[in-house]
Amino acid sequence: MSDSRKSEANNRPASALRDVVKIVKLDDEVAAGNAVFYKNKDFLALRAKLENENGEREEKNWDRVFLHRAFPFDDPYEYISVLDKDQNEIGIIGDLRNIEPNMRKLIEEELERKYYTPTIKAIKQIKERYGFSHWKVETDIGPLQFTVQDTYRSIIRVTSTRLFVVDMNGNRYEIPDIHELDRKSYRMIELYL
Amino acid sequence: MESQKALKERFLELDKTVGPGDVIVVLPFNLTPTARKERVDGLVGFTKDKIKVYRDGALDVEYDIANVKEVKCVPGIGCTNVEIDLGEREVLLCRADMSMNLLYATVAKRLNRYLESGVFDASFEEEVDIYCPKCMRPYPPGSNVCPHCADKKKYLSRLWDIAKPYKGYIIASVIMYFIISALNMLGPYFNRILVDDYIKAEEIPEFAGFLTVIACIFGVSLLSRVLTILRSLTMVEASNKVITKLRSMVFNKIELLSLKRVSKRTAGELINRVTGDTATVHDFITYQLGEIVQQILVFFAVSLMLFIYDWRLALMILLPAPIIMVAHRMFWRFIHVRYDKQWTLSAKANSVLHDIFSGIRVVKAFGMEKAEMERYDKVTAAERDIAISNERTFALIFPVLGFFMGIGEFFLLYYVGNKILGGTMTLGEMQQFSAYVSIIYGPLNWMANIPRRLIRVMTSIIKIFDIIDEKIDVADKENAIDLEIKGHISIENVSFGYDDSKDVLRHVSLEIKPGEFIGIVGKSGVGKTTLTNLVMRLYDVDEGSIKIDGYDIRDISQESLRSQIGVVLQETFLFSGTIYENIAYAKPDATREEVITAAKLAGAHKFIMRLPDAYNTKVGERGYTLSGGERQRIAIARALLHDPKILILDEATSSLDTETEKQIQDALQQLAKNRTTLAIAHRLSTLRNATRLVVLDKGTVAEVGTHDELMRKRGIYYNLVMAQRQMNRMSPEAAKISESA
Numbered sequence: 001m002s003d004s005r006k007s008e009a010n011n012r013p014a015s016a017l018r019d020v021v022k023i024v025k026l027d028d029e030v031a032a033g034n035a036v037f038y039k040n041k042d043f044l045a046l047r048a049k050l051e052n053e054n055g056e057r058e059e060k061n062w063d064r065v066f067l068h069r070a071f072p073f074d075d076p077y078e079y080i081s082v083l084d085k086d087q088n089e090i091g092i093i094g095d096l097r098n099i100e101p102n103m104r105k106l107i108e109e110e111l112e113r114k115y116y117t118p119t120i121k122a123i124k125q126i127k128e129r130y131g132f133s134h135w136k137v138e139t140d141i142g143p144l145q146f147t148v149q150d151t152y153r154s155i156i157r158v159t160s161t162r163l164f165v166v167d168m169n170g171n172r173y174e175i176p177d178i179h180e181l182d183r184k185s186y187r188m189i190e191l192y193l
Numbered sequence: 194m195e196s197q198k199a200l201k202e203r204f205l206e207l208d209k210t211v212g213p214g215d216v217i218v219v220l221p222f223n224l225t226p227t228a229r230k231e232r233v234d235g236l237v238g239f240t241k242d243k244i245k246v247y248r249d250g251a252l253d254v255e256y257d258i259a260n261v262k263e264v265k266c267v268p269g270i271g272c273t274n275v276e277i278d279l280g281e282r283e284v285l286l287c288r289a290d291m292s293m294n295l296l297y298a299t300v301a302k303r304l305n306r307y308l309e310s311g312v313f314d315a316s317f318e319e320e321v322d323i324y325c326p327k328c329m330r331p332y333p334p335g336s337n338v339c340p341h342c343a344d345k346k347k348y349l350s351r352l353w354d355i356a357k358p359y360k361g362y363i364i365a366s367v368i369m370y371f372i373i374s375a376l377n378m379l380g381p382y383f384n385r386i387l388v389d390d391y392i393k394a395e396e397i398p399e400f401a402g403f404l405t406v407i408a409c410i411f412g413v414s415l416l417s418r419v420l421t422i423l424r425s426l427t428m429v430e431a432s433n434k435v436i437t438k439l440r441s442m443v444f445n446k447i448e449l450l451s452l453k454r455v456s457k458r459t460a461g462e463l464i465n466r467v468t469g470d471t472a473t474v475h476d477f478i479t480y481q482l483g484e485i486v487q488q489i490l491v492f493f494a495v496s497l498m499l500f501i502y503d504w505r506l507a508l509m510i511l512l513p514a515p516i517i518m519v520a521h522r523m524f525w526r527f528i529h530v531r532y533d534k535q536w537t538l539s540a541k542a543n544s545v546l547h548d549i550f551s552g553i554r555v556v557k558a559f560g561m562e563k564a565e566m567e568r569y570d571k572v573t574a575a576e577r578d579i580a581i582s583n584e585r586t587f588a589l590i591f592p593v594l595g596f597f598m599g600i601g602e603f604f605l606l607y608y609v610g611n612k613i614l615g616g617t618m619t620l621g622e623m624q625q626f627s628a629y630v631s632i633i634y635g636p637l638n639w640m641a642n643i644p645r646r647l648i649r650v651m652t653s654i655i656k657i658f659d660i661i662d663e664k665i666d667v668a669d670k671e672n673a674i675d676l677e678i679k680g681h682i683s684i685e686n687v688s689f690g691y692d693d694s695k696d697v698l699r700h701v702s703l704e705i706k707p708g709e710f711i712g713i714v715g716k717s718g719v720g721k722t723t724l725t726n727l728v729m730r731l732y733d734v735d736e737g738s739i740k741i742d743g744y745d746i747r748d749i750s751q752e753s754l755r756s757q758i759g760v761v762l763q764e765t766f767l768f769s770g771t772i773y774e775n776i777a778y779a780k781p782d783a784t785r786e787e788v789i790t791a792a793k794l795a796g797a798h799k800f801i802m803r804l805p806d807a808y809n810t811k812v813g814e815r816g817y818t819l820s821g822g823e824r825q826r827i828a829i830a831r832a833l834l835h836d837p838k839i840l841i842l843d844e845a846t847s848s849l850d851t852e853t854e855k856q857i858q859d860a861l862q863q864l865a866k867n868r869t870t871l872a873i874a875h876r877l878s879t880l881r882n883a884t885r886l887v888v889l890d891k892g893t894v895a896e897v898g899t900h901d902e903l904m905r906k907r908g909i910y911y912n913l914v915m916a917q918r919q920m921n922r923m924s925p926e927a928a929k930i931s932e933s934a
Binding site: 041042043064072109112113114115116117118140141142152167169170171172191193 | 224226227230231232269270271272282283284285288290291292294530533534537
């Protein structure tokens with residue numbers, strides 16, 4: 001295969017992919033004035049004029065929308081899926097930071113409600129017994145105690161310094177930077193890194 | 194977690210308007226419904242006419258229960274919510290961290306049943322509680338016994354009950370332990386006589402006496418070895434017998450448990466119970482129990498000897514012992530942490546390797562060899578670095594530690610040397626002492642480990658008995674009947690969920706006449722397989738009943754029920770063995786002719802005869818690899834050989850090409866004449882022979898009727914058919930077949 005043909009082959013699929021599948025970027029639609037997130041009683045709602053299958057714009061209202069992060073660990077504020085009641089995707093917020101502050105606050109509130117993750121400030125104790133480890137920690141919401149099953153595998157290492165601990169109930173605790181922990185805390189968690 | 198009783202009391206404290214009999218259930222919560230992070234202390238009380246939410250002791254909001262259409266548990270990530278549907282709007286009732294998720298889900302489901310029927314089933318507490326109520330520690334996975342609070346004596350006495358038939362062995366080996374310990378004491382004693390009375394004797398000793406002492410030393414040593422061997426043999430014999438018995442008890446119990454109970458645990462966990470936990474107990478009985486007894490005996494015997502000889506000397510040896518023990522433990526803990534790290538890294542390197550090799554086709558196809566090499570290099574380099582650093586630490590610290598631990602011995606030497614020079618001690622006595630000192634340090638190090646070992650074996654014993662004690666939930670009734678099945682199935686108002694949080698089937702009713710061919714269709718996840726599982730009684734229904742020929746299946750013995758139901762599952766599982774053995778699995782006494790007939794009916798005979806070893810071909814793990822379609826045909830043959838009155842086909846022909854499927858369908862059609870058949874299929878053409886079709890949607894029966902009736906109805910089935918036709922049009926080959934069908 002000659003070089004020119006090779007590069008042609010390399011280029012084609014990428015553009016073709018975008019032609020076949022369209023991602024509805026809701027942050028762009030909000031910026032263009034085609035979509036509005038608003039609060040409906042307890043929940044987040046959306047009114048938007050989006051393109052339907054025939055490429056025509058059609059105004060629709062969703063009394064309640066659900067949010068789901070596509071990369072909850074890597075980047076919690078990019079690529080947030082907006083879903084309707086039946087879990088069908090309405091669109092994706094490409095970057096939450098693009099949305100104007102008032103609306104953004106509503107969305108962040110809804111995210112905070114769905115993703116509850118205390119941040120660990122210090123580790124007081126990790127005690128292993130009978131296959132469980134019992135943790136006593138200091139978090140941004142005060143002191144907490146929890147139990148982790150199969151400790152090594154219950155720690156999600158996002159980068160070499162940032163990690164999440166998942167307890168036996170499914171609660172998550174974030175340690176944004178292990179090097180910012182005090183020495184005593186660090187030594188306790190070092191074993192599991 | 195607080196008990197319902199305590200919660201109700203707390204709720205009644207807060208709310209004076211309701212009487213104790215009016216409270217249905219109380220849910221606690223600890224997060225605010227809004228997104229704020231702080232924790233709260235809240236209660237939601239469900240009473241006969243209201244739902245009242247109290248936050249931090251004050252009434253927050255209340256709703257009329259008459260307006261509630263549905264109660265929903267909506268789990269988030271790291272938190273969980275209860276919402277109520279009031280018809281015109283939904284309301285977030287309460288929110289808590291995930292420790293309440295199971296409680297919320299269970300209670301929500303039961304409240305919905307309450308809204309329908311007016312009866313609240315309050316028997317959920319035991320199931321949702323994963324913490325020991327006594328010590329608040331979590332139970333081990335899949336268990337309801339807390340290892341901290343369990344009565345350990347009770348378990349040991351039960352273990353002893355199992356060991357009792359072999360008590361002869363055990364007593365014999367304990368006696369041998371005593372003798373061996375005593376002999377070990379004698380060795381140094383004879384040594385002293387040898388040195389003092391003969392080697393360093395002031396006058397020439399008699400040769401005969403000298404020989405006697407040598408003979409004694411030789412005899413003691415020989416006897417001690419022989420007894421050690423005998424003891425090991427008896428102990429091995431006893432422990433193996435006990436463990437085999439224990440193991441088969443656990444395995445038999447697991448086989449008897451219902452699928453619901455068994456699938457609560459992973460296969461790995463079950464295997465671990467049968468082999469791992471029993472192996473821990475085995476090792477303990479064989480090696481450690483005796484050793485502990487012996488070491489304790491030796492320790493006390495030697496201490497006694499030392500005190501009798503010279504109490505000051507004994508104190509000099511024994512007093513530093515605790516310090517040495519502590520130093521030792523600290524050293525090992527330090528080393529342990531580092532080696533643990535090395536171990537995890539090496540496990541990581543292995544798993545990377547495993548990953549790469551099992552995906553080697555993908556790696557090569559995408560040309561990622563180089564990237565994978567780098568990935569592997571990176572983890573091995575990390576492992577190498579920590580290994581070097583560990584070895585370095587070990588090489589440095591261990592000798593130094595040894596030196597410091599030996600310092601005590603220098604003092605001892607000084608003290609003893611002084612005594613020898615002063616003439617109050619002989620060289621032989623000194624030798625005897627040194628021997629005892631080296632003997633006593635062994636038990637000391639050992640004893641430091643005893644608590645850890647005891648905890649480990651106790652945990653295993655408790656876990657083993659936990660399984661053995663488990664209640665069999667899908668059990669035969671005492672007066673269960675053996676029924677000659679004709680094939681009339683009536684499903685009456687059946688509701689069922691695998692766990693307590695969600696119903697898979699809701700109020701399903703269906704009447705199936707003998708000999709009918711029923712096709713079950715619907716989207717994936719609507720409960721098709723579940724329905725057939727219930728007919729087989731792999732699970733018991735939560736509500737309603739299933740009757741065969743007018744008898745509730747819970748009144749029919751499981752053996753008689755299952756021996757007359759033939760099943761071909763979507764995932765065909767072949768056991769390791771020959772094709773013949775696999776077909777004859779449920780009917781081991783089948784003749785060769787019967788097996789061949791069944792294989793022919795299933796369309797399997799042709800490909801089996803093409804294999805070099807035909808019916809004797811080994812399949813399953815490490816056997817001949819069959820294709821998905823071939824395996825399915827063997828599974829069909831297995832079900833047909835059974836000659837069942839009720840035939841269940843769960844996607845039985847999905848891996849076959851359309852032509853082969855048609856052949857088998859025709860054979861099945863012949864066969865289905867006198868039997869009731871329940872067939873699940875996604876490919877709707879599979880069901881063209883069905884007398885009736887049942888369409889399931891969201892756990893309920895949405896449509897029932899013949900193909901023509903349902904097509905005229907233009908409902909769910911019509912849409913499914915249309916969608917598949919469209920699909921077929923895309924591939925001309927498939928279209929040809931569907932036209933001919």
